[in-house]
Amino acid sequence: MPARHAVRIRARPGGPIRRPPLEEEHLPMHVAVIGAGVVGVCTAHWLRAAGHDVTVIDRRANVAQETSFAPAAIAAPALAVPWSAPHMPGRWLRNWLRPHGPVVLRPGLSPANWLWLIRWLGESRARRFVANQERLRRLALLGREASLALIAEREIDSRDRAGCLRLFRSERALAAATAQLPVLADAGFIVEEASPERCREIEPALSDELPLAGGLSLPDARTGNVAWFTRQLKRALMADGVRFHFRAEVNELDVSGGRPRLRLRATPELQDPDLTWHPPSAPDTLEPDAVVLCTGTDSAGLLRRLGCSPGFVPVRGYSITLGIRRHERAPLAAVIDEATGVSITRMGNRMRVAGGVELGARRELSADGPVPEALWRVMRGWFGGAADLTCPQIWVGERALLPQGTPLLGATPHPAVFVNLAHGSHGWTVAAGAGQVLAELVSGRPAPIDLDGLTLASLRR
Numbered sequence: 481m482p483a484r485h486a487v488r489i490r491a492r493p494g495g496p497i498r499r500p501p502l503e504e505e506h507l508p509m510h511v512a513v514i515g516a517g518v519v520g521v522c523t524a525h526w527l528r529a530a531g532h533d534v535t536v537i538d539r540r541a542n543v544a545q546e547t548s549f550a551p552a553a554i555a556a557p558a559l560a561v562p563w564s565a566p567h568m569p570g571r572w573l574r575n576w577l578r579p580h581g582p583v584v585l586r587p588g589l590s591p592a593n594w595l596w597l598i599r600w601l602g603e604s605r606a607r608r609f610v611a612n613q614e615r616l617r618r619l620a621l622l623g624r625e626a627s628l629a630l631i632a633e634r635e636i637d638s639r640d641r642a643g644c645l646r647l648f649r650s651e652r653a654l655a656a657a658t659a660q661l662p663v664l665a666d667a668g669f670i671v672e673e674a675s676p677e678r679c680r681e682i683e684p685a686l687s688d689e690l691p692l693a694g695g696l697s698l699p700d701a702r703t704g705n706v707a708w709f710t711r712q713l714k715r716a717l718m719a720d721g722v723r724f725h726f727r728a729e730v731n732e733l734d735v736s737g738g739r740p741r742l743r744l745r746a747t748p749e750l751q752d753p754d755l756t757w758h759p760p761s762a763p764d765t766l767e768p769d770a771v772v773l774c775t776g777t778d779s780a781g782l783l784r785r786l787g788c789s790p791g792f793v794p795v796r797g798y799s800i801t802l803g804i805r806r807h808e809r810a811p812l813a814a815v816i817d818e819a820t821g822v823s824i825t826r827m828g829n830r831m832r833v834a835g836g837v838e839l840g841a842r843r844e845l846s847a848d849g850p851v852p853e854a855l856w857r858v859m860r861g862w863f864g865g866a867a868d869l870t871c872p873q874i875w876v877g878e879r880a881l882l883p884q885g886t887p888l889l890g891a892t893p894h895p896a897v898f899v900n901l902a903h904g905s906h907g908w909t910v911a912a913g914a915g916q917v918l919a920e921l922v923s924g925r926p927a928p929i930d931l932d933g934l935t936l937a938s939l940r941r
């Protein structure tokens with residue numbers, strides 16, 4: 481076993497992080513955050529903590545209604561690995577060809593999808609992967625530190641569960657993963673090799689329907705509920721004076737003058753039918769001092785106004801959330817089935833199975849589509865009989881993914897407009913750290929981590 485170098489990162493004691501005072505030109509500004517997913521709301525937290533007057537705008541009727549609604553929500557810096565990795569094209573191909581595999585390329589892929597796939601293959605070469613992985617992990621480590629600080633500062637009951645187990649069906653795949661353990665240990669991650677018996681000690685309900693060669697245990701990974709967390713954070717921010725304008729779509733970002741000007745359109749059609757609270761109407765225009773785009777997959781229109789087209793595409797994934805019928809058969813925390821990339825997580829009295837890759841024209845969401853079918857199979861394979869199948873909540877979400885799998889943070893060609901985008905399949909892991917980076921940059925201070933490879937400017941190089 482490799483030596484374990486534990487990196488225990490704790491929330492800073494004594495409340496808000498102390499920062500140097502703002503230069504006069506950056507003195508409390510009015511900052512508009514567009515997008516109230518987990519990334520936008522975390523960004524609003526750090527901007528408010530830096531002393532700014534913050535307005536969050538979203539076309540939906542509440543926070544976390546799009547990609548942040550029902551993802552798997554496993555956060556572990558050791559798992560912050562870009563999807564453009566040397567082993568991934570093979571895994572996608574196998575899962576695409578498999579009769580019930582969770583990878584689906586729908587007919588009618590757009591030219592943008594094809595271009596993305598070609599660039600993704602290029603980024604999967606070993607040298608490119610190592611560089612991209614280092615960039616993503618840098619942000620994921622900051623994400624862990626920043627989320628602990630945020631949870632402590634805002635006194636959020638995050639309801640997180642600790643621990644995640646990666647399950648390997650074949651000796652070959654397990655050997656390839658364990659070969660990486662010394663590298664992970666040197667980088668300070670706690671990852672423990674687990675025999676099949678040890679896997680069953682960690683997750684006693686694991687069934688023996690699928691072959692189990694062994695696992696890797698990540699005791700300091702955490703699994704949360706992204707929508708719950710984001711709603712708690714919204715509540716704390718509202719109490720601290722942050723304004724939220726819902727059902728308001730920013731359909732124009734005018735940067736022709738010195739100051740950005742936002743035009744808003746009311747979107748009553750995007751109401752959440754379950755919402756009993758109706759937020760007041762948003763104004764028609766806003767002229768903040770600075771704008772941060774946290775608009776997830778649907779950012780192309782606003783980015784075009786800035787002369788940018790970074791080339792990320794929406795890669796769809798699914799989740800099925802179910803009540804638990806037999807607790808003794810259910811997972812205690814989180815497992816990831818390495819053969820398919822599908823995860824199964826425990827969320828209080830419910831469990832969620834999530835994953836899949838779907839590119840191309842979107843079809844009606846249905847419980848027996850190819851990806852949901854693959855999720856059902858993985859869930860039944862590892863935790864058969866655990867779930868109450870009567871009322872499943874089936875969800876599809878779109879991950880904004882660059883071919884290199886790294887997010888885009890910070891400056892744009894307009895000095896008062898910033899981006900916090902393209903978090904792919906790691907948005908929950910990095911949201912708090914990415915928000916902290918943005919707040920520092922908007923405030924005219926250096927970012928807390930090296931942003932090499934994580935900016936729009938680095939894409940152009």
Ligand SMILES: Cc1cc2nc3c(=O)[nH]c(=O)nc-3n(C[C@H](O)[C@H](O)[C@H](O)COP(=O)(O)OP(=O)(O)OC[C@H]3O[C@@H](n4cnc5c(N)ncnc54)[C@H](O)[C@@H]3O)c2cc1C
Binds near residue numbers: 519547553778876903
């Ligand atoms: C199946 C699946 C599993 C996942 N599992 C994990 C995991 O285990 N760990 C992990 O770290 N991450 C995971 N993720 C990724 C994570 O969920 C996302 O990266 C994260 O939720 C993205 O958050 P966001 O705030 O950027 O986007 P979103 O939540 O989509 O928020 C963007 C918001 O912008 C708003 N918006 C867009 N345009 C406008 C406009 N013009 N005007 C007003 N509002 C606008 C939208 O309404 C939306 O609310 C998973 C994703 C999927 C799909």
